[in-house]
Amino acid sequence: MDLNSHIERILWTDQQISERVSELASQITQDFTNSSSSTPVIVGVATGAFLFLADLVRKIQLPITVDFVRVESYGSGTVSSGKPKITCDLKIDVRDKHVIVVEDIVDTGNTLSLLIEYLKSRGSLSVSVCTLLNKPARRKVNFELLGSGKFYCGFECPDYFVVGYGLDFAELYRNLPYVGVLKPELYR
Ligand code: 5GP
Ligand code: MG
Ligand code: MG
Helix, strand or coil: CCHHHHEEEEEECHHHHHHHHHHHHHHHHHHHCCCCCCCCEEEEEECCCHHHHHHHHHHCCCCCEEEEEEEECCCCCCCCCCCCEEEECCCCCCCCCEEEEEEEEECCCHHHHHHHHHHHHCCCCEEEEEEEEECHHHCCCCCCCECCCCEEEEEECCCCCEEECCECECCECCCCCCEEEECHHHCC
16 A cells, blocks of 8 residues: 555655754753753653654753653544543653643644643643644634743644644554645545
């Protein structure tokens, strides 16, 4: 099966992603250098953020720790159920830590608002978000960052269902090196 033939068009090439990831990593490095006390904790949202996180952390020039949570709301469809659940918890204690949540895409905002509330309840000092893509057209919930937290975003995503570079449809397409629009006839 040629995955590339399932893509209607490419929105961001691997080269463009790589350049943008470098910029985000420099910004994070700059913002967290000399930041108070503790080592920042990078919290990836599995599975979608795995490639973005892997590329990002290699370019962050700071001591950091890395952990993952699993938050699920989609099942195998293309529309969120709107009720995400934490289905796999953190291992690292985030109390009094600066946390940077790494996401593949912020769509309705439900996942992030749940996660930020959760990190707050666990005593995080601040919560920042670093997302590869932001799809503001579909926002339903406005999440608030915690403390001195910042919002980092790779690209503003038009209102299409996109796959690749970690993003899936029914667990497929995550290994594409670019982000593209899935042909709608494949999920209609
Ligand atoms: P939210 O809770 O913000 O609605 O959704 C966040 C999650 O929905 C993302 O982490 C991602 O897993 C999934 N999602 C939202 N939009 C898209 C999209 O265009 N393509 C893919 N593959 N997943 C998406
Ligand atoms: Mg995600
Ligand atoms: Mg998914």
